[in-house]
Amino acid sequence: MKSLKVDICIIGGGIAGLWTLNRLRQQGYQTILIENADLGGDQTCASQGIIHGGTKYALTGTVTGSAKAISEMPKRWLSCLKGDGEIDLNQVEILAPHQFLWTENDIATRLTGFFASKLMQSKMVAIKSDQQADFFHQQYRNSQFNGHVYQLNEPVINTQQLINKLFNNYKQSVIKATISDIKRTSDNDYQLYFDGDVNIQTKQLILTAGNGNQALYHKIFSDSNAKHSMQVMQQRPLQMLMLKGKNLKPIYAHRLGVSALPTITISSHKIPELDETIWYIGGELAEKFATKSQYELIIAAKEQLSKFIPWQNFENIDWSSLYVNRAEPLMDKGQRPDNQFMAVKDNIILAWPVKLALTPLLADDICNLLEQSRLIAKNKPLPIEFENFIKPGLCKMPWEKTKQWSQ
Ligand SMILES: Cc1cc2nc3c(=O)[nH]c(=O)nc-3n(C[C@H](O)[C@H](O)[C@H](O)COP(=O)(O)OP(=O)(O)OC[C@H]3O[C@@H](n4cnc5c(N)ncnc54)[C@H](O)[C@@H]3O)c2cc1C
Numbered sequence: 001m002k003s004l005k006v007d008i009c010i011i012g013g014g015i016a017g018l019w020t021l022n023r024l025r026q027q028g029y030q031t032i033l034i035e036n037a038d039l040g041g042d043q044t045c046a047s048q049g050i051i052h053g054g055t056k057y058a059l060t061g062t063v064t065g066s067a068k069a070i071s072e073m074p075k076r077w078l079s080c081l082k083g084d085g086e087i088d089l090n091q092v093e094i095l096a097p098h099q100f101l102w103t104e105n106d107i108a109t110r111l112t113g114f115f116a117s118k119l120m121q122s123k124m125v126a127i128k129s130d131q132q133a134d135f136f137h138q139q140y141r142n143s144q145f146n147g148h149v150y151q152l153n154e155p156v157i158n159t160q161q162l163i164n165k166l167f168n169n170y171k172q173s174v175i176k177a178t179i180s181d182i183k184r185t186s187d188n189d190y191q192l193y194f195d196g197d198v199n200i201q202t203k204q205l206i207l208t209a210g211n212g213n214q215a216l217y218h219k220i221f222s223d224s225n226a227k228h229s230m231q232v233m234q235q236r237p238l239q240m241l242m243l244k245g246k247n248l249k250p251i252y253a254h255r256l257g258v259s260a261l262p263t264i265t266i267s268s269h270k271i272p273e274l275d276e277t278i279w280y281i282g283g284e285l286a287e288k289f290a291t292k293s294q295y296e297l298i299i300a301a302k303e304q305l306s307k308f309i310p311w312q313n314f315e316n317i318d319w320s321s322l323y324v325n326r327a328e329p330l331m332d333k334g335q336r337p338d339n340q341f342m343a344v345k346d347n348i349i350l351a352w353p354v355k356l357a358l359t360p361l362l363a364d365d366i367c368n369l370l371e372q373s374r375l376i377a378k379n380k381p382l383p384i385e386f387e388n389f390i391k392p393g394l395c396k397m398p399w400e401k402t403k404q405w406s407q
Pocket of ligand 1: 011013213352
């Protein structure tokens, strides 16, 4: 059996793995990334692509530490999207430069403290009724709606193009393979086994496999004598709603209700060849119906949407949904983590970005850690045999995969 040696091996090609690969290769580390399915195919292409700047954290009226950490993210991403940042993303489409946030009058009263907060003032602009753009247009002004609309300076990006760009930057380092086993060697390296007659030996493993991290962790540590718990991950199930139709206008907006989480968050995607638009909807609705049937979600959504968006005509719309789990580090009492997460054990980094938007911070943490490690970045080429591995495909967007639509 042939053993190929490589300094760093990243497992999992979603946003976390691919962004980290780009940063490490830029710095000259000999690195490969192994993906066992489609790149970005689990959470990243199922995400809404919102580059959060912390507003969601502040919906309770208090600005927390995590809101401050995340508040720099839109600026950092935008400089990459312009081609001036740490990674060149200038061909990645910005679907919307900002989003809207709308709320009815009685709810707005509760949020006075939030809107007045200094941090948020710089991010949100109240929209006057004669300035309504796109979604909140003429029909909105003519309707009986009596509330507030704010513009939120957090962009929304095309996640499929993002994954494709990050892959193309360092394509030669990305392979498709299914790992059957991982063993630790006597020099504290790791040996990765696959079906076939090749294995890979690496000095540093980085686990960015999202929902797959738990199984990998178990594979690595299950026969060690360690007394630590094997449970390192929690999952948050969602049922995302999808609407498809010719008379939907592209919108990017959150509707605020009485809880800290927006009732619905809508992002949109055009299907030019069909002249149709997709509304992809998350928020509280997707959490509440995560374990219910698609039929139950659609019935509830029809009622809620016609109440929240009375000026939209929902005739001739196709409805569907996607079940997906968010993968997160295990938290006390299943709380939501606010920040990117990295844990280190025996030359293994276990990582979750927690949010797409936070990935640059996760990659900073990984790069800083490796600077202190035994690895040297010196632009060592990869063994030529890596050229023989096949490349993984690119994720499909949820509505491209969905076959079942109902009216
Ligand atoms: C519905 C939804 C909406 C979201 N919206 C937003 C948003 O608008 N903004 C935001 O900031 N965040 C959002 N998030 C969170 C964000 O999408 C995730 O935090 C982020 O995409 C996670 O990236 P990842 O690379 O860790 O995981 P993933 O994107 O899940 O990638 C993991 C990869 O690892 C691969 N893999 C798994 N097991 C193995 C294995 N054994 N070997 C090799 N490869 C393996 C998988 O095939 C996959 O390609 C959303 C999440 C969801 C689910």
